[in-house]
Amino acid sequence: MSMDLYRELILEHYQYPRNMGDLKDPDIHHHDKNPLCGDQVGIGVKLDENKVVDIKFRGQGCAISQASTSILTEKAKGMTVEQLKALTKDDIQEWLGVPLSPTRLKCALLPLTVLQAGIYKKEEENPS
Amino acid sequence: MTLDIHRIRQDFPILDQKIHGNTLVYLDNAATSQKPNSVIQAITEYYSKYNANIHRGVHKLSEDATLMYEESRQKIQRFIGAKKSQEIVFVRNTTEAINLVAFTWGQQHIKAGDEILLTEMEHHSNMVPWQILAQDKGASLRYLPISPEGELIVDDLDVLLTEKTRLLAITQMSNVLGTINPIKEIVNKAHSIGAKVLVDGAQSVPHMPVDVQELNCDFLAFSGHKMLGPTGIGVLYAKEEILQEMPPYQGGGDMIRDVTWEASTWNDLPWKFEAGTPNIADVIGLGRAVDYLNALGMEQVLAYEHELAKYAINQLEDIEGLTIYGPMDKPRGGLISFTLDGIHPHDIASILDQQGIAIRAGHHCAQPLTEKLGAIATARASFYIYTTKDEINQLCDSILLAKKVFHL
Numbered sequence: 008m009s010m011d012l013y014r015e016l017i018l019e020h021y022q023y024p025r026n027m028g029d030l031k032d033p034d035i036h037h038h039d040k041n042p043l044c045g046d047q048v049g050i051g052v053k054l055d056e057n058k059v060v061d062i063k064f065r066g067q068g069c070a071i072s073q074a075s076t077s078i079l080t081e082k083a084k085g086m087t088v089e090q091l092k093a094l095t096k097d098d099i100q101e102w103l104g105v106p107l108s109p110t111r112l113k114c115a116l117l118p119l120t121v122l123q124a125g126i127y128k129k130e131e132e133n134p135s
Numbered sequence: 136m137t138l139d140i141h142r143i144r145q146d147f148p149i150l151d152q153k154i155h156g157n158t159l160v161y162l163d164n165a166a167t168s169q170k171p172n173s174v175i176q177a178i179t180e181y182y183s184k185y186n187a188n189i190h191r192g193v194h195k196l197s198e199d200a201t202l203m204y205e206e207s208r209q210k211i212q213r214f215i216g217a218k219k220s221q222e223i224v225f226v227r228n229t230t231e232a233i234n235l236v237a238f239t240w241g242q243q244h245i246k247a248g249d250e251i252l253l254t255e256m257e258h259h260s261n262m263v264p265w266q267i268l269a270q271d272k273g274a275s276l277r278y279l280p281i282s283p284e285g286e287l288i289v290d291d292l293d294v295l296l297t298e299k300t301r302l303l304a305i306t307q308m309s310n311v312l313g314t315i316n317p318i319k320e321i322v323n324k325a326h327s328i329g330a331k332v333l334v335d336g337a338q339s340v341p342h343m344p345v346d347v348q349e350l351n352c353d354f355l356a357f358s359g360h361k362m363l364g365p366t367g368i369g370v371l372y373a374k375e376e377i378l379q380e381m382p383p384y385q386g387g388g389d390m391i392r393d394v395t396w397e398a399s400t401w402n403d404l405p406w407k408f409e410a411g412t413p414n415i416a417d418v419i420g421l422g423r424a425v426d427y428l429n430a431l432g433m434e435q436v437l438a439y440e441h442e443l444a445k446y447a448i449n450q451l452e453d454i455e456g457l458t459i460y461g462p463m464d465k466p467r468g469g470l471i472s473f474t475l476d477g478i479h480p481h482d483i484a485s486i487l488d489q490q491g492i493a494i495r496a497g498h499h500c501a502q503p504l505t506e507k508l509g510a511i512a513t514a515r516a517s518f519y520i521y522t523t524k525d526e527i528n529q530l531c532d533s534i535l536l537a538k539k540v541f542h543l
Contacts, residue, residue: 012486013482013485013541018540018541018542022541043497044481044496044512045497045502045505045511047511067511068479068481069479069480069482070478070482071481071482111481111485
């Protein structure tokens with residue numbers, strides 16, 4: 008039986024998500040949902056000298072979208088904004104380490120889309 | 136006479152295949168049904184033997200194609216008990232049928248201050264066209280509420296139907312709850328205050344006997360692909376006198392009587408509403424699907440689905456942490472929406488897919504209803520004439536497996 012999609016890493020992050028919660032006065036904040044399935048993710052980021060010093064999320068949805076968010080928040084700590092902007096679906100797929108159908112890939116990519124949209128929103132508001 | 140399910144299954148070539156190494160268990164019939172050999176052959180035959188444009192040609196192929204196309208219309212007329220074949224308009228699907236009414240009859244009859252009454256269990260296709268129309272005209276929408284058991288609170292019609300109500304648009308069978316609504320009684324109430332009634336038959340026409348004269352509804356919309364027919368073909372039924380008054384939906388070829396440089400006059404019913412070359416092959420395919428359903432008998436189809444729904448509820452109820460939505464102890468359509476504590480519907484659907492079982496997960500194009508049910512999404516298993524009780528057992532086994540995968 009192939010249940011690769013639900014390998015322990017994903018279930019563990021889904022059932023015990025890291026960095027769940029809210030940040031006071033985040034430097035970056037964005038919330039969005041996947042209109043097809045209703046999965047929701049909101050991510051807040053605290054920066055210091057353009058580096059992520061804290062990151063928190065709130066979300067509801069499937070194991071893939073929520074585990075992907077939890078893993079992303081772990082990886083993002085210590086990254087620069089430029090590094091966050093350079094992340095692609097390949098990074099997410101590598102971190103999750105499971106084969107994803109096109110539909111489930113959308114679930115997995117929701118947090119990255121939200122995080123990068125938050126960065127662009129901030130850059131539009133405060134062009135440097 | 137009961138249905139011979141194993142005989143029926145042999146008519147559906149798609150069922151005989153493995154998905155991820157397991158025999159396909161197709162439980163997504165509320166989204167679209169599978170097609171019997173006779174429908175697939177009807178389409179192939181048209182393209183390989185008498186493909187031609189209809190109504191205009193005087194050559195043999197065109198005459199054959201026209202005959203088959205119009206014969207399908209008559210089959211559908213008889214299938215839903217319409218008085219005349221002129222009352223059957225071919226469109227792409229239920230959604231287009233409803234949009235046609237909104238953009239023609241609606242544009243003509245809905246004015247500022249008017250009310251359109253919908254219900255809380257409508258599919259987006261029977262909400263959004265009315266939202267667009269109401270915003271355009273300055274009219275307002277009202278919703279007939281549902282009870283916690285997932286049934287319409289019909290008594291509230293006495294308050295919600297007012298002298299401002301021009302139209303009641305209502306589904307006959309909910310695609311989320313499986314509820315079958317008492318359309319005849321509701322139509323009577325709406326007519327008593329002078330409102331017209333549009334019935335969304337997308338889920339009902341494929342699964343139960345529907346007679347438009349008995350229901351006395353003014354409009355009925357349904358899709359071919361949910362009733363063994365091809366995709367891309369649907370039907371709008373409307374009473375002849377209403378269709379006569381309605382302006383055309385689209386202008387173009389075939390829908391005209393006379394065209395001058397300045398203006399045109401319209402063709403007779405129903406062609407006034409069928410501009411351009413229609414979906415000939417799929418109309419013929421839909422006619423063959425109706426033949427197939429008639430041979431089984433819609434009373435038998437409904438009885439079998441009631442039986443399947445009851446069986447599925449009994450089996451699913453025993454699973455700890457599983458919540459079923461919709462009426463539990465009344466005859467309902469053959470579809471069950473459910474949630475499972477600790478596992479999102481999408482994950483249930485993915486795990487079931489690995490077992491070869493196709494179900495749907497999401498808000499099923501009824502987002503406000505899903506939210507009202509207190510869920511962000513639900514999983515839905517929906518049945519049809521080829522569904523077996525053994526497949527429902529496999530569904531339950533795989534749900535138990537999903538719980539195991541999630542350590543629940």
